[in-house]
Amino acid sequence: MKSTFPLFPDSASALSEHVDILYVIWVLISLFFTALIFGLIIFFMARYRRRHFEEVGADERAALWLEILWSAVPLLIMLVMCGWGMRVFFELYRPPADAVEYTAIGKQWMWKVQHPDGQREINALHVPVGQSIRMRLASEDVIHSFYIPAFRVKQDAVPGRYTSLWFRAEKPGTYHLFCAEYCGTEHSRMIGSVIVMEQRDYENWLSGGTAGKSMVASGADLFTARACVTCHRATP
Ligand code: CUA
Numbered sequence: 193m194k195s196t197f198p199l200f201p202d203s204a205s206a207l208s209e210h211v212d213i214l215y216v217i218w219v220l221i222s223l224f225f226t227a228l229i230f231g232l233i234i235f236f237m238a239r240y241r242r243r244h245f246e247e248v249g250a251d252e253r254a255a256l257w258l259e260i261l262w263s264a265v266p267l268l269i270m271l272v273m274c275g276w277g278m279r280v281f282f283e284l285y286r287p288p289a290d291a292v293e294y295t296a297i298g299k300q301w302m303w304k305v306q307h308p309d310g311q312r313e314i315n316a317l318h319v320p321v322g323q324s325i326r327m328r329l330a331s332e333d334v335i336h337s338f339y340i341p342a343f344r345v346k347q348d349a350v351p352g353r354y355t356s357l358w359f360r361a362e363k364p365g366t367y368h369l370f371c372a373e374y375c376g377t378e379h380s381r382m383i384g385s386v387i388v389m390e391q392r393d394y395e396n397w398l399s400g401g402t403a404g405k406s407m408v409a410s411g412a413d414l415f416t417a418r419a420c421v422t423c424h425r426a427t428p
Contacts (some may be wrong), residue, residue, distance in 0.1 A: 204367060204388065205343035206324075206360040210280050212344070217276075221269065284345065287358035291324040298329070298336030298349035301378035303369065310409070311398055315384030317369060319361055320394040326358040337373035340386055346372055361388040 203209060240249075295306040296317070305317050319325055329338050329349040338357065339346040347357040371382035389397060415421055 201341035202363070202365070202367060203342065203344075204361055204363040204365060205340075205345070206362055207280070207283055208342065208344040210283060214273075214276060214280050218273065221273070225266075284357075287326040287356070288324045288360075291326040291358050293326045293328055294319075295328045295330070296338055296349070297332060298338070298371065298375070298382075299332040300334065300376050301371070301382040303336075303338070303371070303382070303384050307398070309398070315369070315382075317384065317386045318394060318397055319386065319388055320391045321361050321364050321388050322391070324358060324360045326356055329355045329357070334375045335373050336371045336375050336382065339370040339372035340367060341370070342367040342386075348373060361386070364388045364390055 200212070203212060242249075292308055294308065294317070297304045297306075302314050303317075305313050307313075307318075327338065327347075329347055330353070331349040331351040333351060335351070336349040337346055338349055340359065343359040343361065345357045345359050347355050349355060365388055367386045367388070369384040369386050371379060373379075375382065415424075
């Protein structure tokens with residue numbers, strides 16, 4: 193959504209539309225019922241106000257069918273929205289089988305990113321357009337949260353365990369990358385960019401940089417260099 197007043201962040205991933213539609217429908221339903229309920233309250237207040245001091249209200253009961261109707265209709269709407277929400281939730285949390293794995297490690301106060309072939313970068317994430325990407329997240333110190341508003345994805349990076357999220361960028365461009373979990377003094381500066389490139393530009397970018405070793409290879413090197421190998425055995 194392009195406008196001078198950015199109510200909405202860019203919508204740039206395969207699932208961001210799905211999230212937005214669900215969100216807008218929820219807001220519209222809430223607005224409709226808020227207007228209906230407050231409208232009726234105000235209308236009834238005016239229509240049935242006490243006109244004389246001695247006036248006493250009639251002892252009215254709502255008809256049974258009316259009670260059932262105003263319980264069943266909201267229940268039905270809630271069930272539909274719940275099912276819809278679950279569908280979008282599962283889409284967001286189940287990466288497709290062809291997703292390529294990238295790693296991002298949160299550290300006070302930066303994002304360290306590693307590409308599948310070992311390329312590293314800090315506070316930047318270059319990705320090819322149209323490719324499903326699964327981010328494996330971890331933290332070196334405290335809880336951080338990996339957040340790309342334009343892709344509608346956010347996931348905590350927690351010390352001592354891996355978490356993950358996935359996205360497929362559909363529009364080349366540069367988008368915000370935030371830390372969305374308060375993690376200390378410089379939290380607000382723990383920001384970066386996600387740069388979505390055409391496949392060929394991405395290949396160029398990859399070959400232009402200093403390609404490192406893969407995570408597994410550098411782990412194996414550390415394992416030997418730090419003499420872990422003297423007590424632990426590497427699995428063949
Ligand atoms: Cu890392 Cu906030």
